[in-house]
Amino acid sequence: MPKVGQEPIRKAALVKAAIAEVAQAGSLEVTMARVARAAGMSAPLAHHYFGGKEALFEAAMRAILSDYGAAVRASLAGVQGPRARLDAVIGASFSAPNFAPEVIAAWLVFYVQARERPAFRRLLRVYHARLRSNLLAGLRPLAGEGAEAAADMLGAMIDGQYLRAALSDRPATGAEAEAALRAHLDLMLGAAR
Amino acid sequence: MPKVGQEPIRKAALVKAAIAEVAQAGSLEVTMARVARAAGMSAPLAHHYFGGKEALFEAAMRAILSDYGAAVRASLAGVQGPRARLDAVIGASFSAPNFAPEVIAAWLVFYVQARERPAFRRLLRVYHARLRSNLLAGLRPLAGEGAEAAADMLGAMIDGQYLRAALSDRPATGAEAEAALRAHLDLMLGAAR
DNA sequence: GTGTTTGTTGATTGACGAGTCAATAAACAT
DNA sequence: ATGTTTATTGACTCGTCAATCAACAAACAC
Numbered sequence: 001m002p003k004v005g006q007e008p009i010r011k012a013a014l015v016k017a018a019i020a021e022v023a024q025a026g027s028l029e030v031t032m033a034r035v036a037r038a039a040g041m042s043a044p045l046a047h048h049y050f051g052g053k054e055a056l057f058e059a060a061m062r063a064i065l066s067d068y069g070a071a072v073r074a075s076l077a078g079v080q081g082p083r084a085r086l087d088a089v090i091g092a093s094f095s096a097p098n099f100a101p102e103v104i105a106a107w108l109v110f111y112v113q114a115r116e117r118p119a120f121r122r123l124l125r126v127y128h129a130r131l132r133s134n135l136l137a138g139l140r141p142l143a144g145e146g147a148e149a150a151a152d153m154l155g156a157m158i159d160g161q162y163l164r165a166a167l168s169d170r171p172a173t174g175a176e177a178e179a180a181l182r183a184h185l186d187l188m189l190g191a192a193r
Numbered sequence: 194m195p196k197v198g199q200e201p202i203r204k205a206a207l208v209k210a211a212i213a214e215v216a217q218a219g220s221l222e223v224t225m226a227r228v229a230r231a232a233g234m235s236a237p238l239a240h241h242y243f244g245g246k247e248a249l250f251e252a253a254m255r256a257i258l259s260d261y262g263a264a265v266r267a268s269l270a271g272v273q274g275p276r277a278r279l280d281a282v283i284g285a286s287f288s289a290p291n292f293a294p295e296v297i298a299a300w301l302v303f304y305v306q307a308r309e310r311p312a313f314r315r316l317l318r319v320y321h322a323r324l325r326s327n328l329l330a331g332l333r334p335l336a337g338e339g340a341e342a343a344a345d346m347l348g349a350m351i352d353g354q355y356l357r358a359a360l361s362d363r364p365a366t367g368a369e370a371e372a373a374l375r376a377h378l379d380l381m382l383g384a385a386r
Numbered sequence: 387g388t389g390t391t392t393g394t395t396g397a398t399t400g401a402c403g404a405g406t407c408a409a410t411a412a413a414c415a416t
Numbered sequence: 417a418t419g420t421t422t423a424t425t426g427a428c429t430c431g432t433c434a435a436t437c438a439a440c441a442a443a444c445a446c
Binding site for chain 2: 432
Binding site for chain 2: 161164183
């Protein structure tokens with residue numbers, strides 16, 4: 001049965017399963033065997049491909065953030081004008097793939113872990129920096145002086161909405177959260193004018 | 194050495210140590226022995242007083258939320274007028290004891306766990322409901338129609354600031370977060386007028 | 387002072403889980 | 417054909433940890 005060229009497929013399956021299992025457990029207290037089985041293989045294979053639990057989970061967090069980054073980039077492509085840029089970033093942040101409960105829950109778990117694990121911390125720094133600079137690029141022409149503060153507050157609002165979505169039992173389409181955020185943005189920009 | 198009337202003292206010490214250790218580990222993967230030793234006693238004692246890991250951690254989360262609740266109540270005492278009420282709630286949320294990094298980190302861990310553990314979930318619901326109703330009491334006279342949405346957004350902002358504070362390496366006095374939040378409140382209320 | 391309650395721990399148990407190893411097998415190279 | 421690389425797993429090791437037990441000691445009751 002063993003075919004060749006399985007590595008990327010199996011790695012992807014493991015990462016996907018890891019995200020799902022971590023989200024479900026709400027912590028990294030998830031056994032390798034469990035993740036491996038969810039990905040349709042035996043435990044030693046997971047070790048074979050990732051070398052250890054740590055590396056697998058790190059890959060999982062990296063995948064979440066890089067998916068998010070890709071979505072933002074795609075949403076930003078071709079768009080011009082500050083306000084349109086802001087809308088694009090917000091739209092990507094609340095779009096279905098990134099706002100799925102299982103993704104958010106896993107994201108949160110990694111977020112918490114970042115306090116102690118340097119690798120996670122670095123990844124999170126990148127996320128924060130990118131979000132901030134994306135928001136800032138749109139805000140600076142519109143909000144002038146207060147742009148930095150506004151960007152930090154918008155970032156906190158997005159994170160706060162994520163946090164709350166992770167806990168909601170309703171299937172949480174992100175749509176309301178997104179609308180609320182846009183309304184606030186209008187408010188902030190209106191006042192800065 | 195055994196004295197009498199130790200129960201409340203030991204329980205309090207265990208809860209305090211549990212919060213500190215959970216915050217430091219960034220997860221519930223903390224051994225009973227570790228917590229017990231941090232609290233100055235042997236592992237079996239922790240079991241003796243709490244019956245198990247689950248119960249100890251539940252007590253720890255309850256302690257965090259009840260401390261927070263007490264701070265809000267104290268801050269609210271004697272205050273009158275909607276805006277003053279809002280300021281009191283915000284002030285309590287960012288006051289030193291509740292905004293200490295170790296408390297926030299532990300809070301976050303419990304928050305994430307709430308997805309899966311019904312006991313934690315219930316406790317969190319109480320927190321959310323209380324915060325919301327406190328904010329709403331202040332907002333309704335000032336913001337009218339939009340009060341509900343405003344309360345939800347303010348709640349998300351507070352949670353978002355907590356989330357970010359948990360990760361900051363600077364000692365995080367919460368003062369800036371608080372100021373930013375108040376500024377936004379002014380903005381929201383000014384626009385609703 | 388004898389008995390009960392409360393406090394306390396060293397030693398042990400039993401389970402579980404990360405990581406390793408040896409073995410098997412398909413694909414590929416030559 | 418033969419050797420090498422890639423894929424795959426069952427069985428095992430070794431450590432860790434929650435929970436229990438048995439025992440000892442101080443305080444209190446009477």
